Amino acid sequence: MTRPDRRPGVTRRQLLALSGAGTLAGVAGCSGIFPGQSEPTVDADALSQIVAGEAPRVSETLPVDIExxxxxxxxxxxxxxxxxxxxxxxxxxxxxxxxxxxxxxxxxxxxxxxxxxxxxxxxxxxxxxxxxxxxxxxxxxxxxxxxxxxxxxxxxxxxxxxxxxxxxxxxxxxxxxxxxxxxxxxxxxxxxxxxxxxxxxxxxxxxxxxxxxxxxxxxxxxxxxxxxxxxxxxxxxxxxxxxxRLDATTDQRPRFEAAREELRSRIRDRQDALPSQDIDDPTSLVDRDVGETAGVRALVRLGSEATYRAEEAIAAADGPYLANEVVEAADALVHVRAFEALRERIASGDDLAVESVDDISAFRSDAISAVESAQNADPGRLLVRELLPRFANRIRQTDERFARESGTTTLSSVAYDAQEYVIGAVTCRVVPRVSADAAGALRKS
Incomplete structure (x- = not known):
């Protein structure tokens, strides 16, 4: 099955990049072609080979003995x-x-x-x-x-x-x-x-x-x-x-409230650097000449989600669902820090462009490595287990999408889906740090 090309149009910033240090590959998002040229395609067999290796399965768990x-x-x-x-x-x-x-x-x-x-x-x-x-x-x-x-x-x-x-x-x-x-x-x-x-x-x-x-x-x-x-x-x-099965039945509300406020404070400290919900020019998020690559598209997705979740976490009225507010604030902080990390990576020179299926394979390997590293994290382990499935399982979902392909499809279209690996890698990589911070805030006396 051949999917429609979902490649966005060329932005003003990308046109400026053409006259300077930018690359044609940046404009195309992966292929470096001129308008009217035929795009490179990817055979479904190549995608099947990329996803042939088993991705880590991150199960949703609960620290309760379920009979x-x-x-x-x-x-x-x-x-x-x-x-x-x-x-x-x-x-x-x-x-x-x-x-x-x-x-x-x-x-x-x-x-x-x-x-x-x-x-x-x-x-x-x-x-x-x-x-x-x-x-x-x-x-x-x-x-x-x-x-x-x-x-x-x-x-x-x-x-x-x-x-x-x-x-x-x-x-x-x-x-x-x-x-x-x-x-x-x-x-x-x-x-x-x-x-x-x-x-x-x-x-x-x-x-x-x-x-x-x-x-x-x-x-x-x-x-x-x-x-x-x-x-x-x-x-x-x-x-x-x-x-x-509790050794003691201590009221945890004061700790939950304090942790929620500390996490919200950390979100507020970073909120001004987040983008608006609607981004006309994705490349404007990075202060360097770069095309609308898979990495830049992932940055837009993360920025929009981080902004939304940060606003929701901060604006949420204090209610009876206190534990939910703590976990959702931690989830928002994962998105915010992941956005910061990805923006810094692209600003430092890594375009995260897709020019061949090898790039897609590299994105996937990086995402798997991030998941495996997070699974082995010790500080905040219970919160890691709570948060990680939300981000790690998008890797398997992308694998399944590629595995269903048949025939050929454009490389730019595949690159669009490959941004999920980029998002999976950067979010899973920050989950342990946020979990450790949240656990520290909860355990403060």
Whole structure:
């Protein structure tokens, strides 16, 4: 498959570079061609060779002992729902071809989710997969019940108060306790995220898109409500497992608050150097003549994201989700420092241009090295494990994108995707430093 060329147009700064020290390769972003010339292309086999080596898999973890029996319980719920539907559905069961096709797709997706639970390498990911399977299975069963048993939107909405009651009771017995502030902030961030998700899913029950009351509308609402239920169940389980194994139940709120303010202060100190959200000339971010290379495009992406996350972290109103605010401030600081590091690298003379597939391979190798180094970092290890998957897994996603290629594509188009390796490398490289700083702020007495 040949993809469209996504290479941006030539900017004023790039035209000026042509008359001075700039290079044609800089203008093209990778190939150094004049307008009208044919672009160099890349064969899919070359991309396959680049991504042939296994990239490190960074699993999402949680410093809580998750029992295999709890995962098995969620799996059992999903399997029970799937066993209660006569799928695959035929014309006799569901005459409407559109609805029949959608329900068969739902069933297939839920079945696949159930089968993939044990492929996860760590208990937390197995639990997450079991929850996804549980939600998917409940969706297809609810759709079938709407057809076979007259399950309605109104009946589903009657269950909302009990779900809200479960969420409220879970929150009422929760507090920011812990015996180690770093471990505590990671666990409480998970709890808070699940509770926020549960409340959001419940609040979606009155969506106008569900006013028709078809089997698909019923399935859609049932899916959201099941997400709310499973999120609340996992939140309660995680907190109970965590609190039940504490050596001491010290209130960690003061430490969380102090760490949040220190991280926000560090972000403020760097905020003036961040770019605006809209950047007309990407090369203006670097005070030297350089074309719109893969590195410069990555810098634009990072700058925009860093600006957004910095503003969000600083402007966030202090609320009940304190651990989430600490972790999100650390996440914002990763983006900010990564932007600074990449800008300095390009300003120092490394264009990070793509002129051949060898350059793409070098970007990928650098990203993998950054991930492996971060995985071996010791200071702030629990926060590294919390933050690293957010950045490291974009390497595998880019690998998968390249592995799906067929035929030929332009080198400039491939270079556009290769910026993901650049972003992955620079963010993963700063994760340990930010994690160590955040851990130090949490442990200050």
């Amino acid at each position: 295999a029996s709890f995962v098995a319980e969620q799996r059992s719920i999903a399997k029970s729902d799937l066993d209660r539907v006569p799928a695959p559905f035929d014309r006799e069961a569901i005459p409407n071809g559109v609805i029949r096709g959608r329900l068969n797709d739902m069933h297939e997706s839920a079945t696949e989710s159930l089968a993939r639970i044990d492929e996860a390498e760590v208990p937390y990911e197995r639990l997450e997969r079991a929850n996804r399977a549980q939600v998917s299975a409940h969706e297809v069963r609810s759709a079938w019940r709407a057809i076979d048993d007259d399950l309605t939107l109104a009946a589903l909405r009657e269950s909302v108060p009990s779900i809200e009651g479960r969420i409220d009771s879970t929150v009422q017995r929760w507090s920011h306790v812990g015996d180690d502030p770093v471990r505590a902030v990671v666990v409480h961030e998970e709890f808070e995220s699940k509770i926020r998700a549960a409340r959001n899913w419940v609040s979606s029950r009155n969506s106008p898109e569900r006013s028709g009351g078809t089997a698909l509308d019923v399935a859609d609402l049932a899916e959201d409500l099941e997400r709310a239920r499973t999120s609340a169940t996992v939140a309660a389980y995680v907190f109970d497992r965590f609190r039940g």
